[in-house]
């Protein structure tokens with residue numbers, strides 16, 4: 001049997017594998033796995049690493065996550081309050097930027113790796129690399145410069161500043177967030193992360209009009225990615241659709257992996273990528289709370305039939321809600337392993 | 346002439362150009378178009394036109410929703426005091442995000458659209474406890490409680506819409522107050538509103554205006 005890294009490499013190179021790679025993004029579920037509250041769980045990188053390894057072994061999927069929760073990035077930029085729920089992901093509980101003046105005061109740490117908020121994640125990454133390095137890809141999650149302000153000032157204020165200015169202040173903030181991104185991506189690469197999920201809802205025309213994408217989103221994405229390059233980078237718009245910008249992303253940014261929205265047409269996405277990269281079909285995992293076994297299997301089948309022919313395809317989930325029953329996770333995965341098989345083609 | 350104003354205003358909205366939209370309105374006033382006409386013949390139809398493009402699947406982005414709501418509510422704030430007589434209010438709504446949820450953008454867009462449609466909106470803010478939704482709805486004599494949630498656990502959780510429904514039932518006011526819900530989880534699961542006890546949901550801020558107007562009419566009937 002092949003391992004996750006071999007399957008992923010085969011998908012990237014378009015060579016043969018036993019089946020398509022399957023990425024199942026279980027985060028908060030790790031707490032359940034270890035019998036801890038979500039707050040206790042995220043206090044330690046050892047917890048997260050252990051649960052990531054255990055869940056991967058238990059379910060047999062192909063990825064490991066160094067991500068705790070997205071709000072951690074705000075902690076690196078000064079947020080000191082995280083709100084924990086008993087049955088859902090932690091959230092940013094304090095806005096680092098409360099008023100416009102706070103933007104000039106915002107400081108991007110020179111060395112992210114020495115920041116206390118990064119220490120546990122680094123610990124987690126080291127364990128994952130030591131235990132599974134080279135066998136299962138270790139994924140890191142990074143928020144694009146244009147989306148980062150949502151975590152620092154809230155989507156509401158950010159949307160207002162992005163659309164209505166003042167433009168000078170907006171650009172000052174974006175410059176800092178892009179600097180932060182560049183440092184973060186370098187730190188993750190140095191720590192051995194294999195897959196770098198580049199998250200940017202503002203890279204989707206569900207969020208901004210096409211002209212805005214061309215004139216503003218693209219240049220900031222170029223700024224984020226230019227220094228470090230696009231090796232291992234995955235284009236992801238936080239589950240918003242992006243088939244209509246794939247061509248531009250390939251041409252202008254050179255990214256080679258596309259983590260579609262569940263609302264994107266997989267076959268269409270794959271046709272646009274046209275062998276120049278890996279297309280990831282992503283299930284609407286919120287429905288795993290409701291669907292029957294038959295419905296889950298039918299959906300997985302539909303998705304894989306749309307994306308598998310010709311290879312260079314991966315099956316994935318979004319951020320799996322905490323309340324999804326284990327049985328439904330298994331049903332989805334078993335269907336993905338079954339329909340995703342390459343029978344001596 | 347009014348038609349031309351409407352076209353120009355619509356174009357500005359779709360281009361997310363606030364300054365141009367406000368300029369169009371001010372130029373219109375200078376041409377002796379009345380404040381009433383600005384609101385009812387320009388701003389409200391622009392929102393309706395947007396609903397039409399959405400239902401025809403012509404892709405209206407979140408930024409365009411945001412700007413449409415923002416500009417509409419600014420124009421309405423500016424025009425209403427200039428009306429010859431106070432406008433007729435269609436109904437009253439209290440709106441907030443569910444307990445444990447600090448995501449306010451959806452609420453703001455919805456509130457802006459409601460205001461432009463002459464619905465009185467009381468904004469209860471973020472992280473609103475279920476009891477407070479009901480208390481405030483009764484205090485403001487609101488026909489609709491509008492609850493916005495961005496995460497699955499705040500949409501489905503025991504302190505969200507489900508609890509609001511239970512309190513309405515306990516207090517025997519279910520025929521007086523309806524619940525509208527919305528936010529990301531409802532877009533991923535269009536049946537979710539039912540299982541949490543909502544009366545209706547809407548996919549975006551613009552259609553929220555229509556859905557909530559229907560609920561108000563139902564209560565007032």
Ligand code: B12
Nearest residue numbers: 070071089091092238318451491493497527528529549550
């Ligand atoms: C932008 C975004 C982000 C950004 C910004 C987050 C922020 N602070 O605001 C980033 C990338 C940072 C992010 C992070 C996270 N996110 Co996020 N994010 C999104 C995304 C792409 C859009 C959300 C948004 O802001 N939309 C804009 C608002 C205005 O849209 P809306 O709420 O849907 O509102 C519209 C309609 O729904 C309607 N409406 C809204 N309210 C109401 C109310 C009524 C009464 C009515 C009638 C209508 C209505 O009108 C509105 C306007 O048109 C969604 C996916 C998606 N495509 O929707 C995921 C999503 C909301 N995120 C999700 C998650 C899980 C997270 C994290 C918790 C991940 C993590 N484990 O850390 C973090 C939390 C960060 C934090 N706050 O600490 C999940 C939530 C589902 C779940 N599993 O619980 C989603 C759905 C993605 C997914 N499917 O996995 N996220």
